[in-house]
Amino acid sequence: MVTEASRLAELVLEGDRRALARLITRIENENPSALPVMAALYSRTGRGHIVGVTGAPGCGKSTLVNELAKQLRREGRMVGIVAVDPTSPFSGGALLGDRIRMRDLAGDEGIFIRSMASRGSLGGLARATGDAVKLLDAAGFEVILVETVGAGQAEVDIAKASHTTLVIQAPGMGDDIQAIKAGILEIADIFVVNKADLPGAENTVRALQMMQRLGRDNNGPYRHHGRLMRANRVGQAAEPPGWEAPILQTVSISGEGIAEVVAAIQSHRAHLHQSGEFQIREAARIEAEFESMLRDTLLNDLLARIPTIELDAILSQVVAREMDPYSAVDRIMTIAAAEGETGPRPHRAHALEAEKPEVRR
Numbered sequence: 001m002v003t004e005a006s007r008l009a010e011l012v013l014e015g016d017r018r019a020l021a022r023l024i025t026r027i028e029n030e031n032p033s034a035l036p037v038m039a040a041l042y043s044r045t046g047r048g049h050i051v052g053v054t055g056a057p058g059c060g061k062s063t064l065v066n067e068l069a070k071q072l073r074r075e076g077r078m079v080g081i082v083a084v085d086p087t088s089p090f091s092g093g094a095l096l097g098d099r100i101r102m103r104d105l106a107g108d109e110g111i112f113i114r115s116m117a118s119r120g121s122l123g124g125l126a127r128a129t130g131d132a133v134k135l136l137d138a139a140g141f142e143v144i145l146v147e148t149v150g151a152g153q154a155e156v157d158i159a160k161a162s163h164t165t166l167v168i169q170a171p172g173m174g175d176d177i178q179a180i181k182a183g184i185l186e187i188a189d190i191f192v193v194n195k196a197d198l199p200g201a202e203n204t205v206r207a208l209q210m211m212q213r214l215g216r217d218n219n220g221p222y223r224h225h226g227r228l229m230r231a232n233r234v235g236q237a238a239e240p241p242g243w244e245a246p247i248l249q250t251v252s253i254s255g256e257g258i259a260e261v262v263a264a265i266q267s268h269r270a271h272l273h274q275s276g277e278f279q280i281r282e283a284a285r286i287e288a289e290f291e292s293m294l295r296d297t298l299l300n301d302l303l304a305r306i307p308t309i310e311l312d313a314i315l316s317q318v319v320a321r322e323m324d325p326y327s328a329v330d331r332i333m334t335i336a337a338a339e340g341e342t343g344p345r346p347h348r349a350h351a352l353e354a355e356k357p358e359v360r361r
């Protein structure tokens with residue numbers, strides 16, 4: 001039997017743009033009908049090169065991504081772009097702006113552009129982004145550029161979800177080491193100082209170089225890529241010797257320096273494969289994603305078993321310091337376990353369904 005899911009999966013594999021767009025919308029809306037399609041496509045993912053592009057608001061990420069895509073197209077590569085905007089979950093002006101800016105790429109079958117928003121949590125957005133990337137991967141897009149505003153945890157998450165992470169800086173945003181966010185050394189595979197046409201670009205480059213030197217003196221940057229489910233893996237996935245993030249300068253509005261960035265992305269990819277780091281990052285990435293899916297499912301399942309009034313009452317007591325959070329967790333687990341013994345909810349729903357009088361036309 002040809003189900004809707006298998007039909008949609010086939011369309012995605014053929015690169016059908018409407019099917020892709022429709023599925024991404026379902027993913028954004030957390031529509032469960034997307035799950036069997038994702039499941040069917042999973043074995044066909046894993047070929048695309050996922051490139052994260054992160055940096056402060058306004059540093060030129062979208063303009064740069066646009067230019068990178070054009071250059072990659074000139075080199076004959078199929079390019080997918082996912083622009084993530086965690087700051088405006090209700091589809092703010094920035095997304096619209098991105099769509100307009102990327103207009104000159106429209107009409108090219110070798111490119112697919114999508115802005116992501118989420119009505120849910122940041123975690124939901126990260127999950128939706130991961131699924132959109134998987135769809136583009138299955139559809140045969142060879143390079144998938146993921147733009148995210150660098151904002152703390154989101155930045156680290158995108159690095160974990162990418163094979164190659166570009167950290168974008170722009171001059172004039174404070175040119176000393178203090179202004180460059182801590183942790184950036186650990187996630188950057190390539191630094192891009194964009195807006196190199198503006199004064200101060202050299203200072204930004206120098207500050208990054210100095211930071212890299214300091215990092216080397218402190219035993220070099222090590223990655224957190226391998227942590228996740230097995231705690232004893234911490235630090236194991238250290239950046240192997242032989243790759244130090246290059247610091248490149250671009251003027252995205254004129255296309256200057258773009259070819260060099262594309263070349264650096266390609267050398268980083270080659271380096272990942274030659275050093276064996278690719279498998280390590282892939283395993284870490286997939287484990288992290290799986291862990292978060294498991295956590296979401298467990299939490300949702302648990303919360304579904306606790307009557308809301310009871311949960312609220314327990315939370316209020318914890319907030320009022322009438323109950324400690326450790327006992328509160330115990331209490332919730334006890335209630336959930338007791339609920340579980342009375343039978344899972346779907347059965348009850350089923351019973352109700354059976355009791356419903358049949359409607360005749």
Ligand SMILES: Nc1nc2c(ncn2[C@@H]2O[C@H](COP(=O)(O)OP(=O)(O)OP(=O)(O)O)[C@@H](O)[C@H]2O)c(=O)[nH]1
Pocket residue numbers: 055056057058059060061062063064094149194195196197198250251252253254
């Ligand atoms: N002078 C100069 N301006 C640039 C350059 N690149 C981008 N800009 C301008 O910087 C502004 C912001 O560019 P965007 O590409 O929207 O930056 P962004 O990082 O994607 O911004 P958000 O997504 O809102 O965080 C725009 O007005 C661009 O035209 C550059 O190389 N030089």
Ligand SMILES: [Mg+2]
Pocket residue numbers: 061062063098147
């Ligand atoms: Mg942008």
